[in-house]
Amino acid sequence: MEYRHLGKSGLKVSEIAYGNWITHGSQVEEEAAVACVRAALDEGITTFDTADVYAGGRAEEVLGRALEGVRRESVEICTKVYWPTGPRPNNAGLSRKHVIETVHTSLRSLRTDYIDLFQAHRYDHETPVEETMRAFDDLVRAGKVLYVGVSEWRAEEIASALRAADDLGLDRIVSNQPQYNMLWRVIEAEVVPLCEKEGLGQIVWSPIAQGVLTGKYTPGAAPPENSRATDPSGSSFMRRLLRDEVLTAVQGLRPIAEEAGLSMAQLAVAWTLQNPNVSAAIVGATRPEQVRENAKAAGVRLDAGLMSRIDEVLGGLVERDPARTASPPSRP
Ligand SMILES: NC(=O)c1ccc[n+]([C@@H]2O[C@H](COP(=O)([O-])OP(=O)(O)OC[C@H]3O[C@@H](n4cnc5c(N)ncnc54)[C@H](OP(=O)(O)O)[C@@H]3O)[C@@H](O)[C@H]2O)c1
DSSP: OEEETTTTTOOEESEEEEEEETBBBTTTTTHHHHHHHHHHHHHTTTEOOOOOOGGGHHHHHHHHHTTTTSOOGGGGGEEEEEEEESTTTTTTOOOOOHHHHHHHHHHHHHHHSSSEEESSOOOOSSSOOHHHHHHHHHHTTTEEEEEEEESSSOOOHHHHHHEEEEEEETTOOOOOOOOOTTTTTTTTTTHHHHHHEEEEEEEEEEETTTGGTTTOOOSSSSTTSSSSSGGGHHTTTTTTTOOHHHHHHHTHHHHHHHHHHHOOHHHHHHHHHTTTTTTEEEEOSHHHHHHHHHTTTTOOOOOOHHHHHHHHHGGGGOOOHHHHHHOOOOOO
């Protein structure tokens, strides 16, 4: 495994991180979840990503149990706040009340005294950014949270958080967690240049486009058994990706992966890590073999010729519009 600084912070994260959205507490049984976490640790993965809302809170609990007995100093635990954890008006968003209450629940579920990276899961248009940054800073002062970051924020939203922190003398956010893969590059135009300038790192999600960039979904064929596309909850997030024109183009990446001596999953993960502003790629997995395969993408260098052949194969299917990063206009 290789390790990178999270932005210009002192924290190091593993180039490959392991995340448990869709899987822990829902798609896979606890035994498989624990086996994936064990495989991740064996591969040198130290960075684990979850959220208060994944599987209605069960994902944090599963991860907490899976990491029991592991030296706390040997891992970085990342979680998030924003999406609703209950039906009441204050059960969502980035108000001081919800931020502080969520941290307490997450600490209990994760069986830990502190969270390494606490992230605002979306921008909250109903809370002043100063209120959220102050609450984040209080958590850092209290030692409950070590670093703070955001997820899926636009460049101007990230800039507003940095301004608030600088004006008020608060701890700055150190990271953003966006979707980023060969097919979805919307951070490149605005978010990455700002983050490079300000010292934030990207810790990117769905580097394999939820399994699609492995090439296991083929045009016109039923999805493989037990894949995310057959999971009732998982498949709802995959419609845009499971179109024949996407699946056909992805098959065109196979010879490129073979030539590079990589599996298609490894090529996809390694592709995200070629961007120097990316601190880590968070991969998901339903089986330990997937974790082991994906972890081997750490440290891989892809040459410029290969990178441009990927662009030629995917052509107009690549989404680049920065406006596609959008948080709900009001709290969900
Ligand atoms: N901040 C946010 O808003 C946000 C949103 C989404 C995700 N995330 C984070 O990012 C993490 C990763 O997202 P993701 O799960 O969509 O990432 P992904 O790595 O693109 O997709 C993971 C899924 O692809 C399949 N897969 C993985 N490796 C494979 C391999 N080698 N061969 C074949 N299939 C393979 C598995 O599903 P099957 O085996 O079921 O097909 C696995 O669950 C999440 O767990 C979460 O921590 C954050």
